[in-house]
Amino acid sequence: MLRDLLRQEGHAIGRRQVATLMRRMGITAVYRAPRISQRHPAHRIYPYLLRHLTITRPNHVWAADITYLPMQRGFVYLCAILDWASRRVLAWRLSNTLTTDFCVDAVQEAIKRYGTPEIFNTDQGCQFTSQEFTGLLQTHGIQISMDGTGRWRDNVFVERLWRSLKYEEVYLHAYETVRAAQEGVARYMTFYNQIRPHRALDGRTPDRVYWENRPAQPAAA
Secondary structure (H helix, E strand, C coil): HHHHHHHHCCCCCCCHHHHHHHHCCCCCCCCCCCCCCCCCCCCCCCCCCCCCCCCCCCCCEEEEEEEEEEECEEEEEEEEECCCCCCCCEEEECCCCCCHHHHHHHHHHHHHHHCCEEEEEEECHHHCCCCCHHHHHHHHCCCCEEEECCCHHHHHHHHHHHHHHHCHHHCCCCCCCCHHHHHHHHHHHHHHHHCCCCHHHHCCCHHHHHHHHCCCCCCCC
């Protein structure tokens, strides 16, 4: 990613040279904490629908997950909605409590701004298996897909977003307030969508892939 950013600025550089410079500067990875999603035994679990499914267009599959962001004192929770094909972050919300409402708010914003996906994939966390969350998806005619137990790879693109966000933004700043965390995440999401090149997208940005390949929306009656 650093190589591609430098090339965008006109620097002829390769991955090995970037790695060498990073070692000289003492730049190393910082590791994230374990997952926080907890399954509710009374909630219905839906099957995983993405196995062997070819996903090549925006709004075919959306995915969501929750992670936590450390601050100087305590932490906040982050929920993000991701378009699977383009890796674009469609909406996100911060909360200081691990409830369902901030996840529902993020989905409602994404639907209002971008329409609806055919399939929505999450893990089996109680926020996503709740009637409030699944009912919202069903109301919009969205198929519900859920990861297998302990299979983080089933939602791997959101996991990669968390890794990038934490390594490139969160762990570099000790947020003092929720407002500072909000500003930091907003700054990074803009960078992630509009500027950061992705190897999986042939060096393009999520914004470019999403808007260039998004299916035409049906005209209003």
